[in-house]
Amino acid sequence: MAKPLSPDLRVRIIRAVEDEGMSCRGAAVRFGVAPSTAIGLVNHWQSTGTCEARVQGGDRRSARIENRAAEILGLVGATPDITLAEIADHLFEAHGERFVPSVIWRFFDRRNITFKKNIAR
Numbered sequence: 001m002a003k004p005l006s007p008d009l010r011v012r013i014i015r016a017v018e019d020e021g022m023s024c025r026g027a028a029v030r031f032g033v034a035p036s037t038a039i040g041l042v043n044h045w046q047s048t049g050t051c052e053a054r055v056q057g058g059d060r061r062s063a064r065i066e067n068r069a070a071e072i073l074g075l076v077g078a079t080p081d082i083t084l085a086e087i088a089d090h091l092f093e094a095h096g097e098r099f100v101p102s103v104i105w106r107f108f109d110r111r112n113i114t115f116k117k118n119i120a121r
Helices: 007-018 024-031 035-048 069-078 084-095 101-110
Strands: none
Touching (some): 007 024, 069 084, 084 101
């Protein structure tokens, strides 16, 4: 992943647009950044009042399945030999939300829940 622009460069781009009246594209050419970068930076400045870099990376999508955590854990408690595909089917039928088995597996992996095949099962 690319590193964020330095705070100094961010301030210079914003000053060129805000104080000098340059267009975002003109400021992008002047400072050697992509026009979309300058446009996004100025939009961020105008909406939040800060030019600090936003947080990079991280999980942004697991909240959807985490909202169903109690239900999923209840399913596993009631039926210990349920498969990931069966859990996905249940969630789709009950809520209309489609989850692939790998998303459900990561849900269990975050909780250190494993299903080992052995003679007892």
